[in-house]
Amino acid sequence: MTARTAPPPARRRRAGGLGPSPWWGYAMIAPAFIGLAALYLWPFLKTFAKSFMDTPAFGPGTWTGLDNYTDLLGDGDFWQAFGNSGIYTAILLLGVPIATVLAALIQQISRGRAVYRVLYFLPVVTLPVAISMVWRFIYNGDFGLLNWVLSLFGVQGQYWVADDAYAIYAIGVVGIWMSLGVNLIILGAGLQSIPPELYEASSMDGAGRVRQFFKITLPLLSPSVFLVTVLTVISALQMFDLVFVMLRSVDNTALDGSKTIVYLFYEKAFVQFDQGYGAAIAVVLLLVIMLATVLQFRLQRRWVFYD
Amino acid sequence: MTESALRPRKANGAKPSHRGEWVLHLALTVTAVLMVAPFAWQLVTAFKTTGEASQSPPTLWPAEPTGDAFATFFDSVPVWSQFTVSASALALRVLGQLAVAALAGYAFARLRFPGRTLLFGLFIAMLMVPSQLFLIGQFELIRDLELLDTIPALAIPGMFSAFGIFLMRQAFMSIPTAYEEAARLDGAGPLRTFWSVMLPMVKPTLGALAVLTSLYSWNDLLWPLIVSPRGDNRPLTVGLAGLQGQYGTDYPTLMAGALVASLPLIVIFLVLQRQFFNGIASSGLKG
Amino acid sequence: MRHSKRRSAAAAVAATALVLAGCSGGGDGDEVTLTYATWSDDQKPAMEAIAEAFEADHPDVDVEVQVLPWPEYWSTLQVGAAGRTAPDAFWMLADQFPAYAEGGQLLDIADAVADADVDLSAYPESVMDLYDTGDALYGLPKDFDTNAVWFNKALFDAAGVAYPDDTWTWEDARAAAQELTDADAGVWGIAAPIDRQGGYYNSIYQAGGQVIGDDGKAAIDTPEAVAGIEFWTRMQADGSSPTLQQLSDTEAVQMFMDGKVAMYFSGSFWAQRLYGDEALRPNVGVAPLPMGEQRASMISGILNAGYAGSEHPEELAEFLIFASGEEAARLQGESGAVLPAYDGTQQTWLDAMPEFDLQVFVDAVEYSVPLPIAGNAAEWTGLETEYLAPAWNGEQTAAEAAAAYNAAIDEVLAE
CATH class of the missing domain: 3.40.190.10 (Periplasmic binding protein-like II)
Incomplete structure (x- = not known):
């Protein structure tokens, strides 16, 4: 594939003007459009409408304008959930430099690359329910593997997922562990597109490996790093499943202080029968995600290099 | 592929001497151990008795390895029928996804029509919406189509993914336009150009998308629960989730079930990993 | 994504x-x-x-x-x-x-x-x-x-403590819980989670209090109700129970089945599970909930x-x-x-597990109290941990936590 020898942008742009009647375009996106409109756009609009309603558990709602949103602003649980989602996102962002360094290391070795890739990717191909079960077990304060390992080093263990002082951080670690494989692939693809000649030239100039990483790899990899960062923020802000499976047990007192935004949405809409309020939470989350994404695209000019 | 792309990476200038490479291997291996440890622990626990699983300090190896946990799992979950459902839904979803995404991806990458940018932006915006928001509306649609409890119901929403379209668009964009121009000069229409010239060139990306879609399909749990109310067509994930019953915590059985349910996908992945990694790498995912 | x-x-x-x-x-x-x-x-x-x-x-x-x-x-x-x-x-x-x-x-x-x-x-x-x-x-x-005391006879024997019986008062229960606790062996006298159905609702009514008063408003801040909550928080404070964290990691019933807690106040619905564990079966005893000012059991x-x-x-x-x-x-x-x-069909259940003295649960119907329900109960019971955990953790007194929770319940009920 010639991905690495893409034609100059000018040609590409001109090429867009070539071609058949616009109807071909419409015909080819029709299946996608119909599906996305019916299964995503329409359901979304319905939920959006509900955010302006007072919705009884069953039956039609009544319009209440912005009431749900004003209630939201005064709801301490909402702000706490927001904070937790923020913490989780920040932790997952720490995974980006880790993935970048690992991708660069893998790129550098001559043998065994495939083995490492497979091992790092295993969490991605494992059922999320299964992952949560395993980690909950590992984090157990009384007989978990983690505390036992820590005790070997003389470190006092904690009730990682049973204490709201730690739970969201413990879950963040699982999040990094789960997402590393995908990030490595995206970054690995970016690394492959860096022309080897650049390294050869800088080697002749006597640059060491660390220096090359910062002077060549990082700048040229920055579009991939940017993509990974954007994807990470979007998915981290939507995190729900780990809290759901790891903290939601009969007696878990850590859940209260560890809810994320989407968890709160789920709870309001599906446990407490308040879909209108839940919808308002989801809409606010959507706005935050969009804002964060737009902001990142704005900021990318400062640090992302496109050749 | 150009020749340089295929060259082994060690040609990348800073030829790591074998002397220095062990440091890299050490770092990578330590990380790999951390990545794999939870799986190893899962495996070990699956062969323990319930009592031994909650001992403190934990035993690193089962005192008396037992397969009871597996037996319990196979007794309480209809593994084979659920496996069939999982596999059928996966096949259907992958085929649908590839067709939808390739067509739309090509159109967005190469065809010019009014509203293209707007539509593409709309699709991409959908990526940012938390999926729970779609739940009820999708369920109602499937119900109104009278598809509840069918395999298509499991597969349909997943066929339409903005991510797939994005991925395919990127792949098509990375192909030089010279190929299409040549096809056009030969008198090929847009459909033929798409089918016989362009599609073969994005095979690796199609492969990657297939693997990714398989992943999501196999792992999907919430949706299958919703659309198989009668329970006639439920995938393996549902069986596993059911294990986390109302009371208590039988860790060995949970670990055994988690292992069995994850295994088919892990095997597929191990077999197809080369295609998968190549596909992703060549897909233009590099941004 | x-x-x-x-x-x-x-x-x-x-x-x-x-x-x-x-x-x-x-x-x-x-x-x-x-x-x-x-x-x-x-x-x-x-x-x-x-x-x-x-x-x-x-x-x-x-x-x-x-x-x-x-x-x-x-x-x-x-x-x-x-x-x-x-x-x-x-x-x-x-x-x-x-x-x-x-x-x-x-x-x-x-x-x-x-x-x-x-x-x-x-x-x-x-x-x-x-x-x-x-x-x-x-x-x-x-x-x-209904609810009763599930207890582990082997742990009582080992500590030389007399089994619970129908003469037990709160004081007896608390004293036994302390005596049974053996930190070195990893054994606690009782499991004291924040459990409304098997736990503190019972003691609130035993103390003569109410969760929701006759006027339909929360009554969990009355002195009687606070006394009922203190029954549990005091056992947390003196270390007779695993902490809330420990009980979050491992559910109370599991702790009981693992022989880590000697007493678990909970419902009849555990009988089949406890009976199903053949190693545990001969060690399981059942006794009525201890008396406060009066007898009470949630039903x-x-x-x-x-x-x-x-x-x-x-x-x-x-x-x-x-x-x-x-x-x-x-x-x-x-x-x-x-x-x-x-x-008239309860006997079939008793006969199914003759080794357990399950009659206790049937007898409890006489002094049973319906689980309090009012308004959007799912919502205000969902706030329980948030407001009561500080009392269980010793960060607040039971009275402070109860007052705060009371206000929160009333706010939900007013909606």
């Missing part, structure tokens, strides 16, 4: 639909299919036996028993009901009941019950009260549960309810009456699954 979205959806594992579990579907030809949604694997055999017994009487009806994961049960039921595809028959709990009843989702079987001459006095009055809506009747009680029960949108309301009503009737009650009792609600 698509990826992560699917993932979240996946783990929601179920949030929604298991219970749609049985859309009210008609079968082929004349065959009528009713789906019956439950959440307990332990009870599945008994429920299937009941379904079979009903089918034997009604050859044209097919009853499918569905077991949904507990964490997803209510969300799936809700989506199903809102989407007009709920199961025909399903288990209902008192705190969820008002929303469904007021929302018009439940089938009124009052007429069918009258036609069938069902003797409503055969059901415990306090359970009927939980589901009382005036004229309509949205189902019949399937079972009930609760599952209602067999039907979906108003069912396509087969007549067959459904017949099934609901049958599933809560005498024959079904015996089938349940014999399986050991739960204490059946129908009067």
Whole structure:
């Protein structure tokens, strides 16, 4: 594939003007459009409408304008959930430099690359329910593997997922562990597109490996790093499943202080029968995600290099 | 592929001497151990008795390895029928996804029509919406189509993914336009150009998308629960989730079930990993 | 990204639909299919036996028993009901009941019950009260549960402490809990989680307090109620119980089964599970909850309810009456699954597990109090941990925590 020898942008742009009647375009996106409109756009609009309603558990709602949103602003649980989602996102962002360094290391070795890739990717191909079960077990304060390992080093263990002082951080670690494989692939693809000649030239100039990483790899990899960062923020802000499976047990007192935004949405809409309020939470989350994404695209000019 | 792309990476200038490479291997291996440890622990626990699983300090190896946990799992979950459902839904979803995404991806990458940018932006915006928001509306649609409890119901929403379209668009964009121009000069229409010239060139990306879609399909749990109310067509994930019953915590059985349910996908992945990694790498995912 | 979205959806594992579990579907030809949604694997055999017994009487009806994961049960039921595809028959709990009843989702079987001459006095009055809506009747009680002290005889013997009996007071219980605690051995006298049904609600009523007062407002800040809460927080404070963190990691019942706690105050619904552990069985004892100012035990029960949108309301009503009737009650009792609600069938349950002194749970009906329900109970009970955990952790006094929680409950009730 010639991905690495893409034609100059000018040609590409001109090429867009070539071609058949616009109807071909419409015909080819029709299946996608119909599906996305019916299964995503329409359901979304319905939920959006509900955010302006007072919705009884069953039956039609009544319009209440912005009431749900004003209630939201005064709801301490909402702000706490927001904070937790923020913490989780920040932790997952720490995974980006880790993935970048690992991708660069893998790129550098001559043998065994495939083995490492497979091992790092295993969490991605494992059922999320299964992952949560395993980690909950590992984090157990009384007989978990983690505390036992820590005790070997003389470190006092904690009730990682049973204490709201730690739970969201413990879950963040699982999040990094789960997402590393995908990030490595995206970054690995970016690394492959860096022309080897650049390294050869800088080697002749006597640059060491660390220096090359910062002077060549990082700048040229920055579009991939940017993509990974954007994807990470979007998915981290939507995190729900780990809290759901790891903290939601009969007696878990850590859940209260560890809810994320989407968890709160789920709870309001599906446990407490308040879909209108839940919808308002989801809409606010959507706005935050969009804002964060737009902001990142704005900021990318400062640090992302496109050749 | 150009020749340089295929060259082994060690040609990348800073030829790591074998002397220095062990440091890299050490770092990578330590990380790999951390990545794999939870799986190893899962495996070990699956062969323990319930009592031994909650001992403190934990035993690193089962005192008396037992397969009871597996037996319990196979007794309480209809593994084979659920496996069939999982596999059928996966096949259907992958085929649908590839067709939808390739067509739309090509159109967005190469065809010019009014509203293209707007539509593409709309699709991409959908990526940012938390999926729970779609739940009820999708369920109602499937119900109104009278598809509840069918395999298509499991597969349909997943066929339409903005991510797939994005991925395919990127792949098509990375192909030089010279190929299409040549096809056009030969008198090929847009459909033929798409089918016989362009599609073969994005095979690796199609492969990657297939693997990714398989992943999501196999792992999907919430949706299958919703659309198989009668329970006639439920995938393996549902069986596993059911294990986390109302009371208590039988860790060995949970670990055994988690292992069995994850295994088919892990095997597929191990077999197809080369295609998968190549596909992703060549897909233009590099941004 | 698509990826992560699917993932979240996946783990929601179920949030929604298991219970749609049985859309009210008609079968082929004349065959009528009713789906019956439950959440307990332990009870599945008994429920299937009941379904079979009903089918034997009604050859044209097919009853499918569905077991949904507990964490997803209510969300799936809700989506199903809102989407007009709920199961025909399903288990209902008192705190969820008002929303469904007021929302018009439940089938009124009052007429069918009258036609069938069902003797409503055969059901415990306090359970009927939980589901009382005036004229309509949205189902019949399937079972009930009261609370008692589950204790581990081996741990009592090892510590040389006398077994609990019906003379026990709060003071006896607290003293025993302290004496039984052996930190070095990893053994605690009692499990003291924030557990309303098996724990602090009981002690609030034992102290003469109420959770929701007669005026319909929260009463959890009264001196009596605070005393009931202190019963538990004091045992946390003196180390007689595992901490809340420990109980979050490992549920209290598991701790009891692992021999790590000597006493667990909880419901009759554990009997089958404890009995099923053959190593544990000879060590399990049962005694009435200790006396405070008076005796009290929460009582609760599952209602067999039907979906108003069912396509087969007549067959459904017949099934609901049958599933809560005498024959079904015996089938349940014999399986050991739960204490059946129908009067006179409780002995079948006692006989199923003769080694356990289960009569204690039946006797508790006399002094039982219906689980307090008011307004959006799911919402205010959901606030419980947030407000009460500081008292259990020793960060606040019981009175402070109770006052704060009281205000929060009133705020929800005022909505």
